Amino acid sequence: MVTVNHNYLRLPGSYLFSTIGKKVRAYKELNPDKEVISLGIGDVTQPLVPAIIEALHNAVEEMAHAETFHGYAPDLGYEFLRNAIAKNDYQDRGCDIKADEIFVSDGAKSDSGNIQEIFGTDNKVAVCDPVYPVYVDTNVMAGRTGEYNTARENFDGVIYMPCSKENGFLPELPKEVPDLIYLCFPNNPTGSAITRDELQKWVDYANKNGCVIIYDAAYEAYISQDNVPHSIYECEGARTCAIELRSFSKNAGFTGVRLGFTVIPDELVRDGVSLHSLWARRHGTKFNGAPYIVQKAGEAVYSEAGKAQLKEQVGYYMRNAKLIHDELEKAGFSVSGGVNAPYIWLETPDKMTSWQFFDYLLKEANVVGTPGSGFGAHGEGFFRLTAFGTYENTRKAIDRIKSL
Numbered sequence: 001m002v003t004v005n006h007n008y009l010r011l012p013g014s015y016l017f018s019t020i021g022k023k024v025r026a027y028k029e030l031n032p033d034k035e036v037i038s039l040g041i042g043d044v045t046q047p048l049v050p051a052i053i054e055a056l057h058n059a060v061e062e063m064a065h066a067e068t069f070h071g072y073a074p075d076l077g078y079e080f081l082r083n084a085i086a087k088n089d090y091q092d093r094g095c096d097i098k099a100d101e102i103f104v105s106d107g108a109k110s111d112s113g114n115i116q117e118i119f120g121t122d123n124k125v126a127v128c129d130p131v132y133p134v135y136v137d138t139n140v141m142a143g144r145t146g147e148y149n150t151a152r153e154n155f156d157g158v159i160y161m162p163c164s165k166e167n168g169f170l171p172e173l174p175k176e177v178p179d180l181i182y183l184c185f186p187n188n189p190t191g192s193a194i195t196r197d198e199l200q201k202w203v204d205y206a207n208k209n210g211c212v213i214i215y216d217a218a219y220e221a222y223i224s225q226d227n228v229p230h231s232i233y234e235c236e237g238a239r240t241c242a243i244e245l246r247s248f249s250k251n252a253g254f255t256g257v258r259l260g261f262t263v264i265p266d267e268l269v270r271d272g273v274s275l276h277s278l279w280a281r282r283h284g285t286k287f288n289g290a291p292y293i294v295q296k297a298g299e300a301v302y303s304e305a306g307k308a309q310l311k312e313q314v315g316y317y318m319r320n321a322k323l324i325h326d327e328l329e330k331a332g333f334s335v336s337g338g339v340n341a342p343y344i345w346l347e348t349p350d351k352m353t354s355w356q357f358f359d360y361l362l363k364e365a366n367v368v369g370t371p372g373s374g375f376g377a378h379g380e381g382f383f384r385l386t387a388f389g390t391y392e393n394t395r396k397a398i399d400r401i402k403s404l
């Protein structure tokens, strides 16, 4: 008799974005004359920059000729890309990371979801609350948690680290020592960033207690402050306790192109086993390489032209972020984020719940955002606005919110 993976049945339906879509469609049907602007979008909107398009065209042309055609890519990624990553993202920043410690993949969502596979199911997991849902859900699927607790609105057997206004939306070192600690900085959804000194405390804690930190740095390109680390390997001792995940989605607009990578240093050993060798085994068995064409596009991200063009693109989004943050603050809202991340985290006014504020904003300002409660119990009473729209629409949306 076939049975299913019952761990999946513990997952409550994720209705966040479908509920948002339904509410917006219903409103538009009743109010066809109203122009609804979305600041809820978690996807980039600007086109790929010219340096990347040129690399894509050239790579496509190579695929058209037997002499330059490329078949299966190496499991762990092409040398040209891993060398460019090691030099630009790590060595130039003073981080001791070698090309062969980098695993090229199709993105940080898959890596952040798959990485738990190399750990035992008896490991205890710690996550921030609110949180990017992938970290929790993939551990639920693997059977590393208990049941969903409807009263607490989270899972038994998981250590939740509240990120609230009181602690500046930064988690505190957990009292109960976890095995795996997921951290994401700059953070989605709160837009908060961690300083190098604060992150060092996590690295020291992990080394002292034998934990592994899974560090999601997907928003690294948005960092504007000098004391905010671009990589966890800027911290001393991170090579013996941290795995880092990176993506080309938010820094270079690859959400539809697909490319990312994971870094696992050689020294990272747990249970007497090298995690690098386990992930290499997993990657080689279950992944057949990111496309050659896409890896060539990734290489162009590190060219002089690519860097300059992407700096401008990220700057475009961050101009939106600053506008949202500064204008809403002036209007009396309690806002955070938006300085090192494309997300603004807003406290709902008048003690409204996240969903009440969603409905209010949709109806009164025709602006769509994302209810903070959709990211975890401690997101209740908060609201996420994103900087990924056009400047014109962002300006218009903010003017409408201000005039409420």
Ligand SMILES: *Cc1c(COP(=O)(O)O)cnc(C)c1O
Pocket: 106, 107, 108, 109, 110, 112, 132, 184, 188, 216, 218, 246, 247, 248, 249, 250, 254, 255, 259, 260
């Ligand atoms: C967008 C995002 C990613 C990137 O995912 P890709 O699969 O590379 O597109 C990873 N982590 C977080 C927290 C994100 O918001």
